[in-house]
Amino acid sequence: MIGEARLVKTLAFTCLALIAFAANSVLCRGALGEQSIDAASFTSIRLFAGALVLFVITRLNHTGSRSTSRGNWPASVMLFTYAITFSFAYISLDTGTGALILFGAVQITMILVSFVRGNRLHLIEWLGVALAFVGFVYLLMPEVSTPSLLGFVLMTIAGMAWGLYTLKGRGSAAPLMDTAYNFIRTLPLVGIVMLFSLPHAHFSTHGVVLAILSGGIASGIGYTLWYIALGGLTATQAAVVQLFVPVIAAFGGVIFVAEPITVRLTLAGLLILGGILLVVLGRYYFNQRALRIK
Numbered sequence: 001m002i003g004e005a006r007l008v009k010t011l012a013f014t015c016l017a018l019i020a021f022a023a024n025s026v027l028c029r030g031a032l033g034e035q036s037i038d039a040a041s042f043t044s045i046r047l048f049a050g051a052l053v054l055f056v057i058t059r060l061n062h063t064g065s066r067s068t069s070r071g072n073w074p075a076s077v078m079l080f081t082y083a084i085t086f087s088f089a090y091i092s093l094d095t096g097t098g099a100l101i102l103f104g105a106v107q108i109t110m111i112l113v114s115f116v117r118g119n120r121l122h123l124i125e126w127l128g129v130a131l132a133f134v135g136f137v138y139l140l141m142p143e144v145s146t147p148s149l150l151g152f153v154l155m156t157i158a159g160m161a162w163g164l165y166t167l168k169g170r171g172s173a174a175p176l177m178d179t180a181y182n183f184i185r186t187l188p189l190v191g192i193v194m195l196f197s198l199p200h201a202h203f204s205t206h207g208v209v210l211a212i213l214s215g216g217i218a219s220g221i222g223y224t225l226w227y228i229a230l231g232g233l234t235a236t237q238a239a240v241v242q243l244f245v246p247v248i249a250a251f252g253g254v255i256f257v258a259e260p261i262t263v264r265l266t267l268a269g270l271l272i273l274g275g276i277l278l279v280v281l282g283r284y285y286f287n288q289r290a291l292r293i294k
Contacts, residue, residue, distance in 0.1 A: 006232055009228075009232065010233060013225050013228045013229035014229040014241060016225045017222055017223075017226035017229050018241065018244055018245055018248055020217070020218045020223075021218070021226075021245045021248075022245050023218045025245065026249060027211075027213055027214040028214055031210040031211055031214070032087060032090045033090070033095070034206075036206045037202070037207025037208065037210070038197070038200065038201055039084075039087035040193050040197035040200075040201065041194075041197070041201045041211070042087050042211045043083050043084050043087045043190075044194050044197075045215060046083060046212075046215035047079075047186045047190050047215060047219075048187065048190060049212045049219075050215040051183040051184045051186065051187055053215075053216035053220045054176070054179060054184075054221075055184065057221075069172070069173050069174035069178050070181045071177070071178040071179070072178075073185060075165055076185035076186050078162070078164045078168065079161075079165050079182050079183070080186040081158070085158040086102070086155070089101075091151070092150060094143060096141075096145075097145055100137065101147065101152060101155040101159065102158055102162070103136065103159065103245075103246075104133075105155070105160050106159045106160075107129070107133065107163075107239050108163075110235050111235070111236055113167055114239075119234070119235065121236060122282055124278055124282035125236060125278065125282045127278055128240065128274075128275045128276065128278025129240055129275065131271055131274055132243045132271065132272045132275025133275070135272035136243045136246065138268045139246055139250070139265065139269075140246065166230065166238055166239075167235060169227040170230045170238070172227045172228075175225075175227035175230075175231075179220070179224040236279060237276075241276055241280075243275075243276070244272055244273065247269045247273075
């Protein structure tokens, strides 16, 4: 019974986190793609808004405020690195290419670190990873173009940083407090960025609002939900489920902007979901078999 409750909790928080990631992607593209704000200002406002919202929530959450868990500097540096390189990378990359490089780097980083730590994948899990990634590439292929070298390097760094930030959160005992303090620790780095970028800053009300929504809601609250979900996911599962984010974003367009459901979106969604199920159920099957043997 406890195991089923934990499974439902993990599933629920994973879905909510992935929806927040998809919303974040839309907000970032809306702000940076339309050039309504520069990359440095967007990142600074995004991280500051996230820190502020989470600080307020922790103050209202008396149980969480008594927690001794306070995140850590390595995770905060990874969070800042992801946010700043992501923003600047999209200046020279189109949406599909950027997403492909970002999530490709996340997959490689998380699976490689997991492998180095001694967590070997079963054949069915490798098949699931491959199937999900094929569906992911198939979905984005029409939007992919040859990336600029700088954009490729920056987005690769962003993907690696996000992968490492995710791995840092897998052992979080207090996701809200850890995420809050991780955001708060980025503020000195935000100050340095603003110091050097202020003479070149440009922003509109539209861009600032999108940055606040991205930081306060989609990032601050979304990353907290993600840290909660990570308690029930393996590193490989956490890596692969994120491939579903572009599918959620695409279906968001279907629901809110009346975009048509295409054959490509349907097939890609089924491939990615099938791959995720192979990874998740494959690990569950082998764990149950190991318990029966004991």
